[in-house]
Amino acid sequence: MSIPKHPDVIDEAVEFLREHYRARGKDIRSAHAHAAVAHYLGYNSKVALKSDPHFDATDVDLLSYRNTGIEKLVECIPLMKPTPLQEIDPSSLGNVIYAGLAPACECCNEKSLRITPLGYEEREPDGWICRDCAARHDEDYATCRFCGDDYIYRASKINHRGECAEHNGESVYDEEEREDMDSLAEYFQNH
């Protein structure tokens, strides 16, 4: 029996990027797409990425701990042979590469530009969901009133006060604090 192997996320991101722009009338050569993905991950070339022994291209959660960014896209794309990549805003290109590197949404099974990991910046997120599915299934997904709307949790991880585990009790504490303040104010009024 062979162990099922995770797909190579770099290849998936390259495929997603080319597909995304092909649908918009831009034909990106495979070599350029590979280079762009490597640049987004901070490497000077695809070869540099491939030869890094610490880079695990089968880790579907690699976005949660790798440094990513558009600096090298900005630096390197203008130096490429003419390619439609040069017409694309680097930050939107970065978003497309991020979506390509991220796993498919656990709900609709599609890679999405609106994908986000579950939880608060976990090393190994509990799952990945697109914001459209999260909004559509608000019985399954929720946000913490303290973490804000950027972080999506499984609804089961959020308590009845709308708090994540990290912020559990925070709003109660606020109320107690307010009561203390009120009684203090009362004390000063009466003395």
Ligand SMILES: [Zn+2]
């Ligand atoms: Zn989805």
Ligand SMILES: [Zn+2]
């Ligand atoms: Zn929180």
